[in-house]
Amino acid sequence: MARHHTRASQSLSICLAALVAAGVFGSAQAAAPDTTRVIVAFKPGAKAAVRGVVSAAKGAVKHEIFGMDAMAIEVPAVALKGLENNPNVEYIEEDVLRKPFALTTPSTGTPYASGQLVPYGIKLVQADQLSDSAAANRKVCIIDSGYDRGHEDLSGNPVTGEYDAGTGWWYTDENHHGTHVAGTIAAINNSGTGVVGVNANKQLKLHIVKVFGADGWAYSSTLASAANKCGAAGANVISMSLGGGRKSTTEQKAFDGLYAKGVLSVAAAGNDGNRVVSYPAGYASVVMVGALDENKQWADFSQYNSKVELSGPGVSVLSTVPTGAGIDAALAVGGTNYAAGAMEGSPLKTATAPLADFGLGDKVNTAVSGKVCLIQRGTIDFAVKVQNCQSSGGVGAVVYNNVAGAYGGTLGTTVTGIPSVTASDTDGAAMKAKLGQSATLTVKASNYAYYDGTSMATPHVSAVAALVWSYFPTCTAAQLRTSLDNSALDLGTAGRDTKYGYGLVQAKAAYDRIKSLGCGK
Structure with missing residues (x-):
């Protein structure tokens, strides 16, 4: 396989021109220069009234946010003031962009055709020391670019997903990113074939919400909807290898609401190697994940700040890509x-x-x-x-x-x-x-490739969270989070720091801690 390292700023090669906008997660061009795309939150029962005001302003509703009294609209910029003063409107904010975090194209390594490989990250997070035999009671929702359902290393998993008029069926993946993430979480332990994921024995349930189509972009409104769909599907953990540099009130309310209901959300810190806080990872209700390499050293592309909570393997991570999309x-x-x-x-x-x-x-x-x-x-x-x-x-x-x-x-x-x-x-x-x-x-x-990025670190943490939680399903999301933080392998400066957070997530250590001390210790 080819290991192709690029600088953090290059990210995934995706066209900026096409932005995800219409339908539930539909593809459309960005707002015209004289219009603006915003999220409008309205009072309960006021949807019809707000839609009427938008129409009168010669605007268009682009997306109704699932599970919330809010919608994304595109209106002439001059109409915003009138909307802000409308008594049915609670607030208006920019519908900011969200994108996948990944650094490289498929890259090099030793041949794997002769047998199954165990990626180094699996051992670093101690997934090889803790059986996933109980994982059937947990569900991880992956918000990304889809999932190759026919892949030799993924096809046997219990997986569900949704159709969207814009991005298509959940079981296609035009960008390869989502399938790579899924492999780290649950690539199957099938002798002589490919790799293994953290939960490798076809027990863990997966649910796929596809927000990135071929163009590779989404808005915060689509992400809020996707997160709520994960919650509606019964997810315990939400894995998001994506983000952007500005916060969204609507998005934050969605994740805060899910956390209050017992859902643990995990997201990537970002790949620009600076101190910028990315969102949704930066919300208090979401675990921010930074990246390190096989030597447990901080990856220089991994964004670092006080919000970084846990670290995971994110450099040269071998995982699944859509069939035939990698290079050997x-x-x-x-x-x-x-x-x-x-x-x-x-x-x-x-x-x-x-x-x-x-x-x-x-x-x-x-x-x-x-x-x-x-x-x-x-x-x-x-x-x-x-x-x-x-x-x-x-x-x-x-x-x-x-x-x-x-x-x-x-x-x-x-x-x-x-x-x-x-x-x-x-x-x-x-x-x-x-x-x-x-x-x-x-x-x-x-059918496999090496990728770099906090995108690759995130599913390690998401998968470990589900794995450990499966043994202690009565723990709350907040308690599990505390246990993961307290059992992490401390790296860098002693205690929590801006590059590693609490340290490298550890499956067996977290299990032992909860078994000995109880939830949330």
């Missing part, structure tokens, strides 16, 4: 296998030929015709290097690092006819000693 790479030279990263944009092909040194790949050299090019990273774009290899008659390209470690690369919009992979600096040096020997590189479709 393999490389062998002279009978020795090397860890390969698929170059994003490479064709899905296999090439076998003698290995030849192509230097920096900065010019055409027909001496590599019919061979696999070994190219050092540096000086020029990856696409130019691979194109020069192809123009020289090369049949495949291996670009090895010029600094320590493995990496991921991309060809951008360039289309090449030969497969290309990346390799570490040390593997590059080892392969350079095998020039002339047979090299085979393969790039093929995969």
Whole structure:
């Protein structure tokens, strides 16, 4: 698999132009320049009156918020003052955007086809130390981009969801994000197939509310509706790998109401590596989750502030993606296998030929015709290097690092006819000693991928919450939250801090604490 690390600000590659607006979670363009989209909260029984005022103002109702006396509307900006003074209106606020938090495209790692892998995060949160045999009494609601119901590692789960006219069926996932989140929570323990999630034995109930379609955006009004739908579906835990930089009163009221009813909501801190508080994670009724790596070190993209409550694995997290949406790479030279990263944009092909040194790949050299090019990273774009290899008659390209470690690369919009992979600096040096020997590189479709982000940390915490709670179903959401906080592995500055919160969530430690001390201790 290809491990492709990007900076936090790049986030998931999603078009800004299309925004989720119409229908229950429908797709539509953003409000026109002379109009504005807001949430209007109104007094009980005043819906018809408010709709009439909106219509008279030449506006439109875009979304009626499920479970609340509120609606999202689009009206001329000049009409806002009149609405604010309407006796039926309680308040008006901007319908702010919400987006998924994730950093990378599918990325590299060792091949998994020969057997099932246990992602490092599963062990870090102690999920391998606590059976999910009791998890059938819990339900996790995932608010995201959908769920690949036919995936080999997800299809056996007890899962339900909803249809929406805008985003479509819950069991499709155009952005891959929701399926990755779901795999961390509940990828199935099926021998020889893929990975395992925190709750791996098909006991935990899942409910999917799809707020992100192909365009990848939603509003706070849609998120408030989605959260209330989770509550109506009987969810105990809501997992949200998403957010935005401004708060919403409507959204906050929805989550406060759910928390009061015993639902624990968990959300991502954000990926911009700064002190900004993201929402919904920043509300007091929601657990904010930061990210760390396999060495339990804070991930430098993870937003940090006084609201961070718990941490979870969020760097190079291996999980499920929609069938065939990931990329797997393999490389062998002279009978020795090397860890390969698929170059994003490479064709899905296999090439076998003698290995030849192509230097920096900065010019055409027909001496590599019919061979696999070994190219050092540096000086020029990856696409130019691979194109020069192809123009020289090369049949495949291996670009090895010029600094320590493995990496991921991309060809951008360039289309090449030969497969290309990346390799570490040390593997590059080892392969350079095998020039002339047979090299085979393969790039093929995969059902799994490595992603980075607080999006990946969040489902670890959500899933652990459900796992531990399943043993003590009489604990309240607030009590469970306190127990998770008090049993977390303290990292960074002693006690709660801005980067780790209380620390890395721990399933077995939380279970032991509640069993010994009782709920909420």
